[in-house]
Amino acid sequence: MAYSKELIDHYENPRNVGSMEDGASDIGTGLVGAPACGDVMKLQIKVSADGIIEDAKFKTFGCGSAIASSSLVTEWVKGKTIDEAATIKNTDIAEELALPPVKIHCSVLAEDAIKAAIQDYKSKAATANKGQDAAE
Amino acid sequence: MTAKTWTQNNPLYLDYQATTPTDPRVVEAMNPYWTEKFGNPHSRNHHYGWEAEDAVEIARGHVADLIGASTKEIIFTSGATESNNLAIKGVAKFYGDKRNHIITCVTEHKCVLESCRALQQDGFDVTYLHVQENGLIDLDVLKAAMTDKTVLVSIMAVNNEIGVIQPLKEIGQLCRANKTFFHTDAAQAVGKIPLDVDDMNIDLLSISGHKVYGPMGIGALYVRRKPRVRLVPLIHGGGQERAMRSGTLPTPLVVGLGKACELASKEMAAEAERLHGFQNRLFEGLKERIPEIFLNGDLVHRIPGNLNISFAYVEGEGLMMGIKDLAVSSGSACTSASLEPSYVLRALGVEEELAHTSLRLGLGRFTTEEDIDYAIERIAKEVNRLRELSPLWDMAQAGIDIKSIKWAEH
Ligand SMILES: Cc1ncc(COP(=O)(O)O)c(C=O)c1O
Numbered sequence: 001m002a003y004s005k006e007l008i009d010h011y012e013n014p015r016n017v018g019s020m021e022d023g024a025s026d027i028g029t030g031l032v033g034a035p036a037c038g039d040v041m042k043l044q045i046k047v048s049a050d051g052i053i054e055d056a057k058f059k060t061f062g063c064g065s066a067i068a069s070s071s072l073v074t075e076w077v078k079g080k081t082i083d084e085a086a087t088i089k090n091t092d093i094a095e096e097l098a099l100p101p102v103k104i105h106c107s108v109l110a111e112d113a114i115k116a117a118i119q120d121y122k123s124k125a126a127t128a129n130k131g132q133d134a135a136e
Numbered sequence: 137m138t139a140k141t142w143t144q145n146n147p148l149y150l151d152y153q154a155t156t157p158t159d160p161r162v163v164e165a166m167n168p169y170w171t172e173k174f175g176n177p178h179s180r181n182h183h184y185g186w187e188a189e190d191a192v193e194i195a196r197g198h199v200a201d202l203i204g205a206s207t208k209e210i211i212f213t214s215g216a217t218e219s220n221n222l223a224i225k226g227v228a229k230f231y232g233d234k235r236n237h238i239i240t241c242v243t244e245h246k247c248v249l250e251s252c253r254a255l256q257q258d259g260f261d262v263t264y265l266h267v268q269e270n271g272l273i274d275l276d277v278l279k280a281a282m283t284d285k286t287v288l289v290s291i292m293a294v295n296n297e298i299g300v301i302q303p304l305k306e307i308g309q310l311c312r313a314n315k316t317f318f319h320t321d322a323a324q325a326v327g328k329i330p331l332d333v334d335d336m337n338i339d340l341l342s343i344s345g346h347k348v349y350g351p352m353g354i355g356a357l358y359v360r361r362k363p364r365v366r367l368v369p370l371i372h373g374g375g376q377e378r379a380m381r382s383g384t385l386p387t388p389l390v391v392g393l394g395k396a397c398e399l400a401s402k403e404m405a406a407e408a409e410r411l412h413g414f415q416n417r418l419f420e421g422l423k424e425r426i427p428e429i430f431l432n433g434d435l436v437h438r439i440p441g442n443l444n445i446s447f448a449y450v451e452g453e454g455l456m457m458g459i460k461d462l463a464v465s466s467g468s469a470c471t472s473a474s475l476e477p478s479y480v481l482r483a484l485g486v487e488e489e490l491a492h493t494s495l496r497l498g499l500g501r502f503t504t505e506e507d508i509d510y511a512i513e514r515i516a517k518e519v520n521r522l523r524e525l526s527p528l529w530d531m532a533q534a535g536i537d538i539k540s541i542k543w544a545e546h
Contacts, residue, residue, distance in 0.1 A: 003457075011454075011458075012458075014525060017525055019530065031527070031541075032544065033543070033544075034543035035488075035489035035528060036487070036488035036489050036543070038451055038453075038477070038492040039451065040527055040528060040543075041527070042530075059525055059527040059530060060525060060527065061450070061451055061454075061525075061526045061527055061528045061529075063451055063453040063457070064454050064457035066451075066454070067454060067525060
């Protein structure tokens with residue numbers, strides 16, 4: 001199987017590898033996939049007060065396509081608002097990396113990871129707000 | 137020795153269970169039989185035929201010698217797949233009226249499992265024995281599964297994924313005592329470990345050319361003469377190979393298999409000793425450089441040319457992509473279209489998440505000590521790099537049990 005240059009580049013030189021402090025209220029964490037299925041992605045976003053993704057980090061257990069897909073989305077989400085980031089489609093990821101058909105599920109997982117991270121950020125923000133309301 | 141540089145397009149071959157390169161001495165022995173000595177070995181009327189026939193019979197002798205058989209007990213086939221089909225279906229169909237039960241095991245090669253499945257469709261009963269954690273069958277379980285209806289026990293000599301050696305002699309004894317035929321798929325065993333059909337009470341034994349440094353497209357089936365084992369043929373025709381396998385024998389391939397077996401008889405002991413050293417060096421080297429790796433299958437009851445290791449927290453296919461200068465194979469799902477990890481590893485009770493992290497490393501005749509050191513270096517570097525990328529490695533380091541997390545299975 002011949003992989004695309006883009007895919008190999010992301011696999012060999014993954015961008016934005018790392019972790020951010022999970023507890024912080026401006027961090028959203030998405031953890032998707034399952035070890036038993038052979039892929040797990042952890043995607044984290046750091047969101048500014050005006051809803052812009054300032055930073056993104058990932059760690060992935062999986063095949064080269066899974067690693068490349070998650071590396072790519074960390075690049076894509078940076079600088080976007082959370083609403084813009086939520087519109088990233090797996091088909092865009094698959095196209096950019098020229099994923100072979102058997103690897104499409106890796107791009108689906110990457111899309112799920114973004115959505116999960118945004119969801120996590122939003123629910124944290126909601127509880128933080130509630131906390132504030134109660135204090136007032 | 138000059139250091140070779142291995143690249144993606146010229147990788148270091150560590151996949152000797154998939155196939156072995158044809159030994160140059162084998163190619164040399166075959167060469168005349170394509171051109172000058174091209175006769176049909178079944179032509180009885182002229183020199184070309186006789187010369188080809190002589191070559192075939194000499195080859196048959198070499199194959200027989202390697203397993204302690206006599207020449208008349210060797211049938212040439214197209215490979216171990218055909219030999220296994222012929223042995224299992226042939227015996228079942230011949231004796232099926234009286235005995236219709238077959239015993240095999242869950243870690244067999246697909247060609248054995250599928251032959252048994254096909255017989256189930258025809259009304260045979262098949263017992264698929266489970267294996268122990270080390271990959272070996274439990275003899276008590278085998279004994280308990282045998283009945284007076286059991287016509288055949290088919291248990292492989294050496295497993296192609298994990299290299300474990302089944303207790304052939306003990307299985308043979310149980311079969312003989314029950315008047316049950318014993319077939320063994322010895323594709324991965326012939327030329328690797330000593331085999332003696334009489335000592336081990338083996339009635340049928342399958343051989344593959346391309347796993348013993350011979351050519352692809354040739355194999356053999358040993359069929360015992362005393363007491364006689366009878367088979368219904370799969371292929372009907374001119375009645376060659378004592379009517380058990382019709383078709384003109386491919387003289388060059390037969391000569392190649394013969395030469396490969398002759399070489400194995402002479403060199404097996406020394407080769408096994410050398411590979412044993414390499415196996416040890418590789419396993420120890422990897423353990424020293426990489427924490428938390430797990431050997432799949434028994435270490436002692438194992439051919440020296442195989443290691444199958446789970447590199448926890450690093451997915452096998454992802455790992456292979458990083459070591460493209462090594463030709464290895466993975467028990468991970470993703471290499472096949474099925475997305476299921478290896479059924480052999482699952483049968484040992486290896487957890488799915490660990491099965492996804494396994495590599496099969498196959499060593500053989502042309503492996504050097506330098507190759508071993510290179511492989512250790514490359515695998516260690518890549519596993520450690522990918523662990524830095526792995527969220528599961530992080531969790532393990534933080535003392536989080538990954539089983540305590542509720543994963544969304546997809
Ligand atoms: C254990 C075992 N049995 C059977 C086979 C099939 O052999 P062949 O390729 O000669 O048909 C193989 C090879 O893949 C094998 O490893």
